[in-house]
Amino acid sequence: MAKVDTSLVAHLPLFAGVTPEALDEILREARSARYPKNTAIFEQGADAQSFFLLLHGHVRAAKTTPTGEQIVVRYVAPGETFGLAMAIGAARYPATAMAVDDSVVLIWPTSAWPRLVERFPSLAANTLQTVGTRLQESHTRILEMSTQQVEQRIAHALLRLAKQSGKKLDQGIEIDFPISRQDIAQMTGTTLHTVSRILSGWESQGLVESGRQRIILREPHKIVVLAERTPDSGAA
Amino acid sequence: MAKVDTSLVAHLPLFAGVTPEALDEILREARSARYPKNTAIFEQGADAQSFFLLLHGHVRAAKTTPTGEQIVVRYVAPGETFGLAMAIGAARYPATAMAVDDSVVLIWPTSAWPRLVERFPSLAANTLQTVGTRLQESHTRILEMSTQQVEQRIAHALLRLAKQSGKKLDQGIEIDFPISRQDIAQMTGTTLHTVSRILSGWESQGLVESGRQRIILREPHKIVVLAERTPDSGAA
DNA sequence: CCTGCAATTTGCGATAGCGCAAAACCGGCC
DNA sequence: GGCCGGTTTTGCGCTATCGCAAATTGCAGG
Numbered sequence: 375m376a377k378v379d380t381s382l383v384a385h386l387p388l389f390a391g392v393t394p395e396a397l398d399e400i401l402r403e404a405r406s407a408r409y410p411k412n413t414a415i416f417e418q419g420a421d422a423q424s425f426f427l428l429l430h431g432h433v434r435a436a437k438t439t440p441t442g443e444q445i446v447v448r449y450v451a452p453g454e455t456f457g458l459a460m461a462i463g464a465a466r467y468p469a470t471a472m473a474v475d476d477s478v479v480l481i482w483p484t485s486a487w488p489r490l491v492e493r494f495p496s497l498a499a500n501t502l503q504t505v506g507t508r509l510q511e512s513h514t515r516i517l518e519m520s521t522q523q524v525e526q527r528i529a530h531a532l533l534r535l536a537k538q539s540g541k542k543l544d545q546g547i548e549i550d551f552p553i554s555r556q557d558i559a560q561m562t563g564t565t566l567h568t569v570s571r572i573l574s575g576w577e578s579q580g581l582v583e584s585g586r587q588r589i590i591l592r593e594p595h596k597i598v599v600l601a602e603r604t605p606d607s608g609a610a
Numbered sequence: 611m612a613k614v615d616t617s618l619v620a621h622l623p624l625f626a627g628v629t630p631e632a633l634d635e636i637l638r639e640a641r642s643a644r645y646p647k648n649t650a651i652f653e654q655g656a657d658a659q660s661f662f663l664l665l666h667g668h669v670r671a672a673k674t675t676p677t678g679e680q681i682v683v684r685y686v687a688p689g690e691t692f693g694l695a696m697a698i699g700a701a702r703y704p705a706t707a708m709a710v711d712d713s714v715v716l717i718w719p720t721s722a723w724p725r726l727v728e729r730f731p732s733l734a735a736n737t738l739q740t741v742g743t744r745l746q747e748s749h750t751r752i753l754e755m756s757t758q759q760v761e762q763r764i765a766h767a768l769l770r771l772a773k774q775s776g777k778k779l780d781q782g783i784e785i786d787f788p789i790s791r792q793d794i795a796q797m798t799g800t801t802l803h804t805v806s807r808i809l810s811g812w813e814s815q816g817l818v819e820s821g822r823q824r825i826i827l828r829e830p831h832k833i834v835v836l837a838e839r840t841p842d843s844g845a846a
Numbered sequence: 847c848c849t850g851c852a853a854t855t856t857g858c859g860a861t862a863g864c865g866c867a868a869a870a871c872c873g874g875c876c
Numbered sequence: 877g878g879c880c881g882g883t884t885t886t887g888c889g890c891t892a893t894c895g896c897a898a899a900t901t902g903c904a905g906g
Binding site for chain 4: 847848849850851852853854855856857858859860861862863864865866867868869870871872873874875876
C-alpha cells in the first residue's frame, strides 16, 4: 500500500484537532487511487464500500431519476470528502461520482469508519460540520430554485464554481475543470438549450468568454449584479 | 428548572447508545419551554444561542430571501431536533422556526454542545446521522424540483407529510397540523394559486378532502400513482 | 347569531422557459 | 489534413405555470 504524505492533508478541515500521530494512523487505513478523466468512481445504488477524500482533480456527484434524468449534486474540489454514505447510515451510494478530470483520491473502507470515529471523535465532529454546511448550501439552492429565474440561478452557480474552483487570469476567472452547458443545466434545474442561450447573451455583452466545456468569467462583478437582480428590477 | 422525564426521550435516535445516567446528565443541561401556536421560536439571522428538541406539537422551519419570499425548509415532528446551527459552526440561525401548533420543546444552550459532544461522542455521531439524512432528503427535493412538474411535486410533498405526521382515519390519512395552500406552495416551489387549483382538481376526483389549513388524503394510493407519473404518461 | 378577516377559489391573460429539430462548430484522431 | 462525433447554437411554436384581480367561503370572536 502506498504511503501517503501526511503534510499534504494535515491542514484539511476533516483532520482539524487530530494529532500528527493519529493522522498517521488514520492514513494507514487508506489507500490511494487514480481515476482518469471521465471514469466513474462509484455508481448510484452500488454498495457503499468506501468513502473518499479527493487529493487532485475534480469529481462530479450526480443523482439520476428512475426515468434517466440527472442533476448535478455538486462538484468536489481537492481536499473535500465524498461518498460519505456510511456517515448517514446508508448502505448504498445515493449518487454517482465521476472524475471530470484526471483525479487522485484517498479511499477508506466504509467498515473502518466506526472504529476511526471511536478512536478519533473529532472526525465525527468535523464531518458533522462539513455535512451541515452542505445541508445549508442545499437549502440555499432550493431557495434559489423556488424564487429566482433561470438567468439568476446560472449566475449564482457560476459564481460559486468560480469561488470553489476558479483560476485567476488577467482577463477574469476561469473555471478550472471541463464543464458543459448540460452540466450547468443540471446544476440549475433547466435545459442545456436555455443555458446556451443565456451564455450566448452574456458573451455578446462581454461578461463571459466560453467555449467547449470551458468558461471564463470576464466580468465577475457584473455577474454578481445579475445574480442579485430581482425579477422586476430593470433589465437591459 | 423543570425536571424532564428521561423515559420520554430515551428511545430517540439522538440518544442512541447513550446510557441512562448519561442521558440524565444531558437532560440536566436542558430546560423546557412551551410555545403557543403561531409564535416564533427563533428568527433567521438571530444569534444561535440554543438548540432544540421538539417534544410535542409541530414546528415549521422557513427561510426568507432578502426580498421577502419564503420557502418552508421542513416541518419538525416530535422527537426531532432543530436549530442545530452550532453543529455546523454557524453563529446565526439560517432559518426561522415557528410553532404551527402549541408546542413543547427542550432547549439547550449552544455553549453546552462542545462539552456534551466531548463527554458523549455518540451525540455527534447520532447528529451526523440525522443531518446526513436531511441532506439526502434535501437532494431529493432538488431532484424533484428539477425534473417534475408541480402536480407531482405536490403529491410527493403531501405523501411525505402524511408519512411523517399523518393521523390514520377511517377515510384516509389526515395531516396532523394546520397547513395552508401557501405553506404547500412554499414547500414545492410554486404559488398558492397553483396549489389551490390542483387540490381542487384532486378534491373533485375524490382523492383528497381539504378545508382551511386542513388536508385529508382519501386515496393515498392513487396519489402515489400521480406522484410517480412521468410528464408524458397518459393523463386523464 | 352576526360580523369581519383570513384563507381559498377561480377566471383570464401574459410569458418564461421547454422541446424539438436542424444547423453550425470544434477538436481530436487516423 | 480531412473526417467523425460530441457540443453548442439557434429558430420556432407550445404550454405549464405565474400574476393579478375579484368573488367566495368558513372560522373565530363578540
